Amino acid sequence: MTAVSIPRVNLARLAAGPAALAVGLGALAVAQGPGRFTTYAGRSGLTATLTVAAGLGLVAAGLVAALSRPAGRIGDLAVLAGLVWFAPVWVGWDKGPPLVRSLAMLAAGLAFPLLLHLVLAYPSGQLHGTAARVLVASVYLETVVVALGQAFFRKPFFDPNCWANCTDNSFLVRSLPQLARAIEVADRWFTAAAAAALVALCARRLLRDSGPARRALLPIVPAAGLLAGAVIAHAVALQRRPLEDPSDPAFRTIYALGCTAVILLAAGLVWATVRTRSQRRAVARIATSLGQAPPPGSLQAALAQAVGDPELQIAYWLPDAEHYVDATGRPVPEPVASPGRAVTALVRDGRRIAVVAHTAALPDLERELGAAVRLALENERLQAEALAQLDQLRASRVRIVQTGDSERRRLERDLHDGAQQQLLALSYDLRLARAQAQADGDSHTGSLLTEATGQAQAALGELRDLAHGIYPAILAEAGLGPALASLADAAPLPVEIGDAAQGRYPAAVETAAYLLVAEALDDAAGRDASHASVSAMQDGGRLVVTVQDDGTNRTSSMVQLADRVGALDGSLDVEPTRLQAELPCA
C-alpha cells in the first residue's frame, strides 16, 4: 500500500536545477573547446544540441515530476540520469584536470543503470516483480564493479582503443591492460544483454497490465525500446570496430539515436506528469459533481471516471463487522495489489475508512483526494454500513419468520401425533369401561362414563381446531388454493374466493398469504363486515393477495402482517377496508 508522506521541501531537489545547468553548460563549453575531437558533442552542432537537450531535458522532466510528486522516486532518478548524461563530455576534456576526467569516467557508466531503473520503476517509483528487481540490482552492481575495476587497473595510456581520455586516471593502483580490456568487453555485452532484458520486461508489462496501467506506460515504452536498441547497436558496432570514432557515421548515428531516446523519455515523463495533474484536479472536483444525495456507488463511478480507470474499486471497512463492503453494503473481499493494480488505504483520524484498488499508474491517490471527497467517502461509508446492517436485519427477520413457521408446523404435528392419539386411546378405554359397567349392570358408573366419553370427544374437537389454527395441514399438503377454500368454509362471514392461485409457492410465501387472509377475515368480522372477497393471483414474479370487505374503516395498522410480508421482501398496502400484499414468489 502507498504510504502517506508529508510533503517537505527538498534542498537537494532545489539545488539540482542550477547544478544541472552548470554541469550541462560546462559540458557544452568543453565540447566546443578542448573536447572537440574527444567527444561526440564536439563533433557537430547537431550532436552538441542533442547531448545538451537530452541531459537538461531529463533533469527538467525529473524536477517537474519530483515537484508534482515529491514521494515519487521517478523524478529523482531522472535528475540523476540527466546529470550523469554529461559525464562522457567531461571525460573528453582534453588537458583538463585529471581528477575531473577520472571522476567523470567513474560516473559515465551510471547513465544506463539509472535510465533502466527509471523505466522499470515507472510510474509508481516502485519495482514490481522479482525479475525487475533482480535486473536493476545486478545492473547497478555490475556498473560499480566495472567502474572500480577500470579505475584501479586501467591505465588509459596502455589502452590501444582509447579515444576520449588516453592520459588520465587518478585512481590507478596498478596497470593491468589485459584485465582492463577484458572488463571492458564483458561490460559491453552485459549492458547489451541488460538492454535486451529491459525490452522483454517492458513487453511483458504491456501484455499483462490492464487498460489504464498499460495506457500509462505508452509514453515511456517506445523511448525505452529505442534506448535499448541504441545500447545494443553500440555494442555490436564496437565489436566490429574496437576503436570508437565519433566521426564515424555509424557511431554518430547510434549516438544520435541514444540522445533521441533520452529526449523522448524526458518528453514522455513531462506528458505523464501533466496528465496526472489533470487527473488530480478531476479527482478534487469529484465532490462538486456528486450533488446533494448521490445514490450508492456514485463516488466509485466518479472516481473511476476522473482517473480514467474503469476497474477502480472502493471497498468500505466496517469496523464492527470486520469486513469490507461495497457502496450498497454487500460484503466484498479485501482488495489486494496485483501487477498493474495498486491498493490505497484511506485513513481518517487514525481510523480506516476505505480501501481503493486502482491502477498503479496513479501512485499516491491518498494525497490527491480533497477534503470534500474525503467527506463524501466518509458519507458513503456510513451509508454502506447502514445498508449492510439493513441486509443483516432483513436476513434475521426472514430467519425469525421461518423459525416461527417451522415451529408452528412442528406443534401441529405434535398435537396430532401426541395429544390427539392419547385422547383417542382414552376415549377407547372409556368406551370399554362403559361397556363393562353396562354389562355389570352398574348404570350410575355407566352414565358417568358416558359423560366422560362426551368430554373426551369435545376435547378432541377442540384439539383439532387448535391444531388447525396453529397450522392448517392442508396448506402444506395441498397448497394455498385449497387452504383458502377451507378458510372460507369456516369463516365467520360470507367469503367469496375470486381468483385463487392453484400452483405451489415457497412455504414461507404460502404461509404468509394464508395468515394474511385469515387475519384479514377475522379483522373484517370484527368490523361488522357482511361479506369479504379474497383473491390470490400470480403477477409475474409476485403473488398478489387481496382481501376486500364492506365493514367499517379499520383502525389497526396490521403491523404483524406488515412485518411478516416485509420479511419476505414483499409490500403490504393497508387501506380502510382493503388489504393487499405483494409477495415475491419467483
Place this chain on the structure above:
Amino acid sequence: MRVIVADDVLLTREGIVRLLRDAGIEVVAEAEDAQALLQHVRLARPDVALVDIRMPPTHTDEGLVAAQTIRAEHPEVGVLVLSQYVEPSYALRLIQEHPERVGYLLKERVFDIATVVDALRRIVDGETVIDPTIVSRLVGRRRRQDPLAGLSEREREVLGLVAEGMSNRAIAARLYVTERTVEAHVTQIFQKLHLPESPDQHRRVLAVLAFLRA
C-alpha cells in the same frame, strides 16, 4: 364382512381391530403404512379397507392417496378414510373420481362402533359416507345470498342427509317418514337449488357437496 385396518399407531390400530371383532366383523389384515395396505388389499381382497389419513412417511395425506389407488385398482373394494381434519377439500377429493363405496369419517368416531359398522355396511352396499361434521360445516357456511334460505327446516335436514351420502330409504328411516315423502323433499330441494336431479345416488352426493362448497 372382511376388512383391513391401516393405521401407523399401534395402540389405535389394536383398539379399532378389537372393537370391530367384538362387533362381529372379520379383520383379515392390519397394515402400518400405505405400502403394506396396498399389498394386503391385493392379496386379501377385503370388502372394505379402513385407512387412517395420516401415515408415514410425511404424515399428511398418504392415506388419502392410498384410498384413491385402491378405488382405482380394485373397484369392488370399498374404502373408509379416518381423518383428523374437518376439511371438505379432502372429502371432495376422495369422492371426486369414484364416488361409490367410499367414506370419510372423523377419527374420533372410530370408537363409536355403531357408527363405524353402519358406515361399513353402507359402503359395502355401494353408498357414499361423509362425516356429518363436514356436511354441517358446508351447510352452515356463511353465504352472501344464501340459496339455502329458500329451503324449509325439514328440506335443509334432508339436504344434509343427502350430502352425508344417505339413500332415500335411509333418510326415511332416520326421519320416521315414508320414502315417498323423502323423494318429494329431494325433488323440491333440487328444483329450488336449480340442481339437475340425478338418478344416480353417488353423483347426487357429489353434486350437493360441490353446490354447498361453491
